[in-house]
Amino acid sequence: MAGFGEGVEPPLGAVMPEGTRFIGPVGLAANWRPGDAPSDDDLATCVACGLCLPHCPTYRLTGEESASPRGRIAAMRAVADGRANVDATFARFMDLCLECRACEDVCPSHVPFGRMMERARVQIEPLRTRRARFVRWLGLSVVLRRRWVLSLGRRLTPLARPFLRKRVRTLVPGGGPGRRVARTTEPEGPAKGTVALVTGCVQDQWYRPANRATVRVLARNGWRVIAPRHQVCCGALQAHNGRLSTARKLARRNLAAFRDADWVVVAAAGCGAHVKEYGDLLGGEEATAFSARVRDLMEFLDEQGVERPGHGPAGEGPIRVAYHDACHALRAQRIKEQPRAVLRLIPGVEIAEVPDGDRCCGAAGLYNVLEPDMSDRLMEQKAASIASTEATIVASANPGCTMQIAAGLRNAGRRLEVLHPVELLDRAYAAADARADDR
Amino acid sequence: MADVDAARRELEEALGTTEVLSDPLALTLYARDAAMVEGGCALVAFPHTVEDVVACMQVAARHALPVVPRGSGTGLAGGATPIGDALVVVTSKMDRILEVRPEDRLAWVEPGVLNLDLANAVAPLGFTYAPDPSSQQTCSIGGNVNTNAGGPHCLAYGVTSSHVLAVDVVLPDGTVERFGSEAPEAPGYDLRGILIGSEGTLGIVVGACVRLTPEPPAVRTMLLDFSAVKDCAATVSSIIAGGVVPAAVEMMDHGIIVAAESFAHAGYPTDAAAVLLVEVDGLPEAVEAQSRAVENAARDHGVRTIRVAADDAERALLWKGRKSAFGAVAQIAPHYHLHDCVVPRSKLVDVLAGVYEIAGRHDIIVTNVFHAGDGNLHPLLSFDRRIPGTLERVLSASEQIVRLCVNNGGSLSGEHGIGLEKRDFMPLMFSEVDLGAQACVRAAFDPEGRMNPHKVLPAGARCGDFAMARGTDAAQAAQSIPEGSWI
Numbered sequence: 001m002a003g004f005g006e007g008v009e010p011p012l013g014a015v016m017p018e019g020t021r022f023i024g025p026v027g028l029a030a031n032w033r034p035g036d037a038p039s040d041d042d043l044a045t046c047v048a049c050g051l052c053l054p055h056c057p058t059y060r061l062t063g064e065e066s067a068s069p070r071g072r073i074a075a076m077r078a079v080a081d082g083r084a085n086v087d088a089t090f091a092r093f094m095d096l097c098l099e100c101r102a103c104e105d106v107c108p109s110h111v112p113f114g115r116m117m118e119r120a121r122v123q124i125e126p127l128r129t130r131r132a133r134f135v136r137w138l139g140l141s142v143v144l145r146r147r148w149v150l151s152l153g154r155r156l157t158p159l160a161r162p163f164l165r166k167r168v169r170t171l172v173p174g175g176g177p178g179r180r181v182a183r184t185t186e187p188e189g190p191a192k193g194t195v196a197l198v199t200g201c202v203q204d205q206w207y208r209p210a211n212r213a214t215v216r217v218l219a220r221n222g223w224r225v226i227a228p229r230h231q232v233c234c235g236a237l238q239a240h241n242g243r244l245s246t247a248r249k250l251a252r253r254n255l256a257a258f259r260d261a262d263w264v265v266v267a268a269a270g271c272g273a274h275v276k277e278y279g280d281l282l283g284g285e286e287a288t289a290f291s292a293r294v295r296d297l298m299e300f301l302d303e304q305g306v307e308r309p310g311h312g313p314a315g316e317g318p319i320r321v322a323y324h325d326a327c328h329a330l331r332a333q334r335i336k337e338q339p340r341a342v343l344r345l346i347p348g349v350e351i352a353e354v355p356d357g358d359r360c361c362g363a364a365g366l367y368n369v370l371e372p373d374m375s376d377r378l379m380e381q382k383a384a385s386i387a388s389t390e391a392t393i394v395a396s397a398n399p400g401c402t403m404q405i406a407a408g409l410r411n412a413g414r415r416l417e418v419l420h421p422v423e424l425l426d427r428a429y430a431a432a433d434a435r436a437d438d439r
Numbered sequence: 440m441a442d443v444d445a446a447r448r449e450l451e452e453a454l455g456t457t458e459v460l461s462d463p464l465a466l467t468l469y470a471r472d473a474a475m476v477e478g479g480c481a482l483v484a485f486p487h488t489v490e491d492v493v494a495c496m497q498v499a500a501r502h503a504l505p506v507v508p509r510g511s512g513t514g515l516a517g518g519a520t521p522i523g524d525a526l527v528v529v530t531s532k533m534d535r536i537l538e539v540r541p542e543d544r545l546a547w548v549e550p551g552v553l554n555l556d557l558a559n560a561v562a563p564l565g566f567t568y569a570p571d572p573s574s575q576q577t578c579s580i581g582g583n584v585n586t587n588a589g590g591p592h593c594l595a596y597g598v599t600s601s602h603v604l605a606v607d608v609v610l611p612d613g614t615v616e617r618f619g620s621e622a623p624e625a626p627g628y629d630l631r632g633i634l635i636g637s638e639g640t641l642g643i644v645v646g647a648c649v650r651l652t653p654e655p656p657a658v659r660t661m662l663l664d665f666s667a668v669k670d671c672a673a674t675v676s677s678i679i680a681g682g683v684v685p686a687a688v689e690m691m692d693h694g695i696i697v698a699a700e701s702f703a704h705a706g707y708p709t710d711a712a713a714v715l716l717v718e719v720d721g722l723p724e725a726v727e728a729q730s731r732a733v734e735n736a737a738r739d740h741g742v743r744t745i746r747v748a749a750d751d752a753e754r755a756l757l758w759k760g761r762k763s764a765f766g767a768v769a770q771i772a773p774h775y776h777l778h779d780c781v782v783p784r785s786k787l788v789d790v791l792a793g794v795y796e797i798a799g800r801h802d803i804i805v806t807n808v809f810h811a812g813d814g815n816l817h818p819l820l821s822f823d824r825r826i827p828g829t830l831e832r833v834l835s836a837s838e839q840i841v842r843l844c845v846n847n848g849g850s851l852s853g854e855h856g857i858g859l860e861k862r863d864f865m866p867l868m869f870s871e872v873d874l875g876a877q878a879c880v881r882a883a884f885d886p887e888g889r890m891n892p893h894k895v896l897p898a899g900a901r902c903g904d905f906a907m908a909r910g911t912d913a914a915q916a917a918q919s920i921p922e923g924s925w926i
Binding site for chain 2: 003004010011013015016017018019020021023025047048050053063064066070071074075084087089093108110111
């Protein structure tokens with residue numbers, strides 16, 4: 001009950017039955033462990049209205065508060081208020097989150113859910129088994145941080161394939177990556193400016209053709225493209241998986257690596273969303289100014305304008321392209337119209353909207369390996385939705401989604417090509433050039 | 440002391456272990472809804488079928504556990520706040536639309552179907568489900584039935600009660616009953632009407648037959664902007680006095696306009712003192728005539744600008760801001776408190792002035808966003824609970840606002856229900872005998888008093904009071920009820 005002092009008649013509605021209380025702190029110390037934790041001010045921004053619930057893919061599938069943003073925040077608040085501990089149940093609730101940030105996008109009070117979840121994940125890290133911690137350390141702190149180890153890993157994949165867990169095997173695409181993108185690529189005419197490309201880790205090892213297409217398209221449109229060799233992994237996966245200090249180290253190195261460019265362009269949505277948040281992650285003027293220069297590739301092309309290709313990418317006929325919205329583009333970066341606008345410039349391209357297209361495909365960084373059951377259900381949903389569009393090509397601007405969708409479609413027996421949208425534009429330019437040469 | 444462990448085992452056997460929660464942290468997540476009061480519970484169960492709900496009721500009856508039904512937990516009066524050893528029965532997994540019969544203009548749905556999902560599912564057939572609470576994307580039909588939910592479009596179309604033909608209910612002893620029927624008028628007492636708005640105190644709704652409403656052929660949405668709150672409020676009465684009942688008339692004041700605009704980017708005029716969002720629908724000619732009447736009424740009261748939505752996209756945007764307004768208030772302060780009192784339209788100007796005055800006197804930020812057309816206020820008192828003394832000021836202000844509304848011929852709740860937060864206000868509107876009569880109705884369904892206890896009726900309301908006052912045999916009957924049972 002509220003305190004109205006002695007002899008004061010409390011107003012109607014102030015006296016509640018025993019066993020209830022008005023929400024708010026109960027005067028206990030927080031039960032957070034040392035290190036990063038969700039801040040009280042962030043937690044206070046949620047009024048528990050529940051408007052996020054239907055937009056949360058895991059709530060949609062389970063119907064349980066613990067799998068909803070509101071429930072996860074309530075659990076964090078219980079720890080912050082000293083009413084609960086960071087225990088296995090708490091960890092379970094946090095682990096099931098995709099960090100797709102759909103909730104953040106639809107929250108009328110701008111609750112910074114992504115930031116809170118990243119910090120909550122730091123809290124649960126010590127609870128993991130030694131083996132789980134070792135695997136995560138190996139993947140996040142060793143392999144991703146060192147390009148040569150990652151490259152070695154990719155090269156060994158064909159040999160290792162029979163020994164990989166089945167789900168990893170289905171996800172990882174085969175084939176070699178081909179040539180790395182050049183350190184510097186000059187445009188044909190005078191340069192409009194210098195664009196530095198974040199080449200990515202997974203993107204650069206398994207989807208290098210998309211990076212090469214990016215460089216060609218940018219150069220063709222008058223930009224000098226540099227790919228700084230001393231850039232490192234952006235740190236998104238580390239930040240999402242309880243390794244904020246590693247993420248901060250990586251961010252600082254990238255700040256230095258990309259110092260000289262007018263623009264920093266990212267072709268992978270997951271990386272882009274994170275790099276744009278360096279300001280938030282590191283604090284300080286330099287990081288904030290850096291974040292302001294970062295653009296998603298499709299956003300950049302739409303903003304700056306591109307040459308309209310004179311020809312479609314595949315013959316004369318129309319091609320139906322299902323555009324897949326990566327959560328980290330649609331939600332975290334609020335990019336929706338830009339890639340569609342660019343694709344519409346390509347003759348013959350017809351964009352098919354995917355039903356429930358704003359729902360996560362279940363890739364979500366490492367989620368498809370760490371939470372296979374939930375991830376598979378989302379993957380099946382997504383593959384069925386995409387198949388229902390009767391498109392022949394899926395355009396996806398995030399390597400994680402691309403792997404997941406390709407696997408989902410393969411499992412469903414569907415033959416659709418999954419490409420980065422910039423590859424379509426690049427193919428259209430190539431087709432137009434070939435035609436010009438023929439004449 | 441109830442044997443919670445035994446109840447848990449029996450529930451797990453009936454529903455499966457994954458469908459019963461007993462971990463303390465998991466239970467915490469069900470300790471409150473979207474209102475300001477937190478309780479606690481012993482168990483949470485997720486039924487998937489009517490049989491599962493029957494099992495829940497039987498287990499609860501065997502172990503004398505209180506039962507609290509819960510839909511999506513968006514209630515704003517604490518109606519789903521559990522207390523003590525309660526078993527919370529969550530209907531979110533009963534989410535199937537069972538049958539849609541456009542030719543009969545009805546659909547059968549399970550309680551966990553979300554309001555907006557239902558509306559979207561019938562849209563391709565040219566229909567809608569008319570009651571559209573602002574939380575419609577999240578709130579469930581079961582919850583809507585239990586609160587007799589309203590919404591902007593209930594001005595012309597009526598609240599939930601007008602759109603539910605029948606409900607299937609599991610009573611506290613585990614029996615399943617249907618109240619109402621598919622036929623437009625059922626003979627005998629309207630027991631369906633008693634169930635609607637009963638806030639989970641009579642049983643658990645496990646199915647509803649809802650009326651489908653054809654989409655109007657033409658719709659026009661207008662945003663009218665005023666530099667004084669009183670002009671905005673006066674316009675509402677003028678519109679309806681002029682013979683036009685729009686589909687919706689919503690009012691938002693300055694504070695809400697700013698918060699909602701920052702999220703929705705609907706182009707709301709952030710320098711306005713208040714705006715009206717008015718929607719008229721019907722045949723194109725009627726829409727034309729009604730819009731003219733609305734515009735004239737607004738001009739009489741010095742409207743600054745009138746913006747008419749050019750297309751569906753703009754219309755959706757104008758509504759997006761309104762429907763997210765509640766959620767947006769955390770931008771102002773982390774906590775809010777409100778009572779959804781209703782006042783006669785003709786009193787809107789005076790009551791609103793009173794609301795601002797009371798809030799000012801208590802040094803509390805108040806913002807108003809409400810169904811102005813039917814005088815259904817939502818004065819949102821925004822505050823930070825962490826600052827000592829604030830909650831007390833908020834509660835004092837709340838009480839004065841409710842009294843102001845009741846003194847002006849108003850009512851305690853337009854749509855959120857009484858729940859926990861408003862139950863002590865009931866005597867402002869009802870005599871002891873009235874409340875006793877309501878307690879008798881409740882006891883007829885739930886003689887052991889286990890369904891959502893402490894809600895709706897104030898602590899003292901007894902069926903016996905009614906019987907005593909009547910001086911009939913019922914008085915003796917009431918006294919023969921076993922000791923210790925709650926009525």
